[in-house]
Amino acid sequence: MxxxxxxxxxxxxxxxxxxxxxxxxxxxxxxxxxxxxxxxxxxxxxxxxxxxxxxxxxxxxxxxxxxxxxxxxxxxxxxxxxxxxxxxxxxxxxxxxxxxxxxxxxxxxxxxxxxxxxxxxxxxxxxxxxxxxxxxxxxxxxxxxxxxxxxxxxxxxxxxxxxxxxxxxxxxxxxxxxxxxxxxxxxxxxxxxxxxxxxxxxxxxxxxxxxYVHQKKYEFEINNKVSKEYIKQLGEDPRINRAPGIGLLYSELVQGIPPIFSHFISSIPSIHSVLVFVSIKKLPISKVTPEERFLFRHVEPREYRMFRCVVRYIIKDFMGTPVEFEQQLVEKLKEFIRHEYFIAEGEAVAVENPPQSSNILINQEKDKGSSRRVVFVEETLNQLNQSCRSSASIQSFNEAKSNNSLSGIVSAAPPILVAEEEIQFVQKVKDEGIIYLLGEAEVIAKSDSSYTKRMIVDYGYNFLRRNFRQGEKVMMIPQTRLLRVGMTFEI
Incomplete structure (x- = not known):
């Protein structure tokens, strides 16, 4: 009522x-x-x-x-x-x-x-x-x-x-x-x-x-997150290949890399050219603006092209079709890359040697807000492209990769050109296809658990999990682009 x-x-x-x-x-x-x-x-x-x-x-x-x-x-x-x-x-x-x-x-x-x-x-x-x-x-x-x-x-x-x-x-x-x-x-x-x-x-x-089981599973993932050292060691492993396309790995974690990622690598020694750890959260608030719906962060080292994305919805929001969701996510990823390079580094590069009209643009940006900043950056980008097109180039990730191992981007080009290359690379791999990575986690009670806990986890929870909707059906993931790897959690 x-x-x-x-x-x-x-x-x-x-x-x-x-x-x-x-x-x-x-x-x-x-x-x-x-x-x-x-x-x-x-x-x-x-x-x-x-x-x-x-x-x-x-x-x-x-x-x-x-x-x-x-x-x-x-x-x-x-x-x-x-x-x-x-x-x-x-x-x-x-x-x-x-x-x-x-x-x-x-x-x-x-x-x-x-x-x-x-x-x-x-x-x-x-x-x-x-x-x-x-x-x-x-x-x-x-x-x-x-x-x-x-x-x-x-x-x-x-x-x-x-x-x-x-x-x-x-x-x-x-x-x-x-x-x-x-x-x-x-x-x-x-x-x-x-x-x-x-x-x-x-x-x-x-x-x-x-x-109860959902909370215990979440605590298990937090306590067994993949370490930064493990990510760095991937670059030194000659068995790891970069597969074409974008990989979206779903996880409950907002911070840290879930343990299912290392299980993916051990089962399939390959990483997509761009990997995004996606966490979808429903918020008990009245409104989430489109600009704040997708929150991105880099996963270090940056040259590995791994990102973390928190997608925020409210209760009444509808995710839309997979095509709409993918389009929004990729566009927001491009905006994040553009913001990271253009705003943080692009302005600093441009201000060191500003064009004749840059002072006017800077004053307009101060007076009229952040919308002018984009215009300023785009004009600066065109000038830098003309001056650096013949003398500087950017080595892509796959070109810098040797012996089938992960390596960094080696480039002496201006940051704005790096951003432009990164955006073009994201669009290129997006055209090659987007693959959804989903962990099929089975939760069981530890061997030394009490009889009540084993009844709750092994029988009660698993009965509910098998007879209600699976994650890919709730998120409407296309079966033809879904890659699942099984993993067992002991709680």
Missing amino acids: FADLGHFSVRDLQISFSTITLPSLLIVYCGQAAYLTKHPEHVGDTFYKSIPDPLYWPTFVVAVAASIIASQAMISGAFSIISQSLTLGCFPRVKVVHTSTEYEGQVYIPEINYMLMIACVAVTIGFRTTENIGHAYGIAIVTVMVITTCMVTLIMLVIWKTNILWIALFCVFFGTIETIYLSSVLYKFFEGGYLPLVFSLILMTIMGIWH
Whole structure:
């Protein structure tokens, strides 16, 4: 319910609850109470018995429509909760379809929809009567009220920092009323009230197992990151070749190189001409600008052409097709290379011997912001190209490579020309093809682990991993350009 309310603004909720919901509920409940004072024998079906005969069928239609709307709110709320759990790493991978580009949180999850359908059919067959289902509904609603009071009390204490007297008054007043209501419906536990608790237990078990193993796996990757010395030793290994194209190696790590990389090298002694370690992160914020979506860094040594890329999305963002994702990533990589050389080094080279109009451009750049800087750099690049085209050249990575080993770029050319060559090289290898590198990690418990841990990791987690979506399906990786290497993690 609350996940569904999150689709609307605070003002909308305040107006609708204050002017429509609350007055309507008060009028209905007062009317039913007045009716029961005269007809106490109708307590089992007060709602329909209290309706005047001319308004019975219109009210019946409205009641059915309201139940449909309430079921849709429950379904969309379940989708939102699962989607947010995925962002926090607390639920197995499922397909999330964003149905709206304007409103945040409007999602559809096919797997969860089918599970809800099966659960509804099973509950209907098992309970048979609406009375037993009503018992389950009553316990669920009152429990939600108690949990809400506890959470609001915590928010008042930690976030709002309200006076402790007001907090105590709020907690005692509402907590007492809701606890009395809860005690009055607990006697229906064995008559159907256990249903929401069983569903909650199943869901919490799935989330707990997945989050526990996911966290342990992440800690394993952090503790077993590939060292910088290992990367440098690759340049001295004559068995390592540079394959054409761009390799995208997916990893959860934002810093450091995952251990699956060394496993790739040991299994396939080859590295792509450009290698990018991609980490996709979902952020709990309202907006990520296109300029800040792809964050690049060099992996030293720079001449090996290895990069780290953190791709940042918000919950409602859609990655797009693989072609769109690849195009965006390559373009941002070019901008990163251009920024690294043009801004950090290109201006310094140009300022040492500025052209006649450079002072004007520099002043304009100071006055009008960073957009002028690009114009200045491009004009400087053209002048340097004319002066250095005949006297300087840049040796590409593959030309500098000897004996099939990794080596550095040896060039005495100006930095701006180096950047231009690097950008052209990236475009060239992009045209040769992009390959996705994905580790097929199997997680098992250590031999000395407890029986409970082995049950959770070896059976519970691996069952969920095999029966939910795999990583390549979630990221829509083309099977024809996917390279997977298996690895076993012991936690």
